Amino acid sequence: MSRPSTTAAGTDVDAVTDAVLTASRLLVAVSARSITAAGDLVTLPQFRLLVILHSRGPLKHAALAELLGVTPSTASRMVDRLVTAGLVARQDNPASRREIVIELTAEGARVVRLVTNRRRREIAKIVAKMPEHARHGLVEVLSAFAEAGGEPPAGTAAEAVWA
Numbered sequence: 001m002s003r004p005s006t007t008a009a010g011t012d013v014d015a016v017t018d019a020v021l022t023a024s025r026l027l028v029a030v031s032a033r034s035i036t037a038a039g040d041l042v043t044l045p046q047f048r049l050l051v052i053l054h055s056r057g058p059l060k061h062a063a064l065a066e067l068l069g070v071t072p073s074t075a076s077r078m079v080d081r082l083v084t085a086g087l088v089a090r091q092d093n094p095a096s097r098r099e100i101v102i103e104l105t106a107e108g109a110r111v112v113r114l115v116t117n118r119r120r121r122e123i124a125k126i127v128a129k130m131p132e133h134a135r136h137g138l139v140e141v142l143s144a145f146a147e148a149g150g151e152p153p154a155g156t157a158a159e160a161v162w163a
Contacts, residue, residue, distance in 0.1 A: 020145070026126070034119035038111050041085060047115060049078055050087060050104060054112045055152045058091065058103035087111060116154075 035047055042050065045068075052067050053059065059067070065075035079102055082088040087108035093099035104112070127135065143153065 027123075030119055030122050030126075034115050034122060037115050037118040041111060042082070042087070046078055046082055047112075049075075049082065050108050050112050051116075053088065053102065053104040054109060055154075058101040060093065060099055060101055064102055082108070 032044060035042065035044055038047070049064065049068060052064065056067070061075060061079070062072060064079070065072045068075055068078075070078075079088060079090070083090060087105055088102055089105050090100050091103055093101045127138075146153065
């Protein structure tokens with residue numbers, strides 16, 4: 001059953017959603033494979049927490065839970081495990097000593113770089129298989145998609161701090 005469209009096929013929200021959903025299955029598979037570079041150290045959700053800290057810098061607990069889309073208690077358990085693994089640390093907030101911020105450790109940054117580099121290599125292989133004409137405009141489109149979802153671009157200043 002086809003869906004009605006009042007716009008061109010390339011801009012129909014349902015068609016674009018289906019295409020992104022299909023691509024996301026591939027990206028999730030790539031992500032899952034790349035996380036094995038860290039061994040049994042972190043799960044995919046825990047890695048997402050590390051990436052958020054890597055790209056945004058130290059965050060208050062509530063802000064981190066919100067960005068992860070989880071309850072504060074779930075975020076707290078994730079942070080506890082990552083503190084135990086030496087990948088994140090709790091520090092007093094320099095602006096308010098009554099608050100705690102969560103920050104990435106040097107080891108946490110190393111894990112993010114390791115997994116991201118592996119993911120980058122695998123994605124590059126996939127992109128290289130695409131016809132050149134199909135790659136045209138992909139950077140602009142994917143950047144707009146990430147921005148609409150609130151994801152900071154790779155290579156931001158916060159990321160450079162940990163490089």
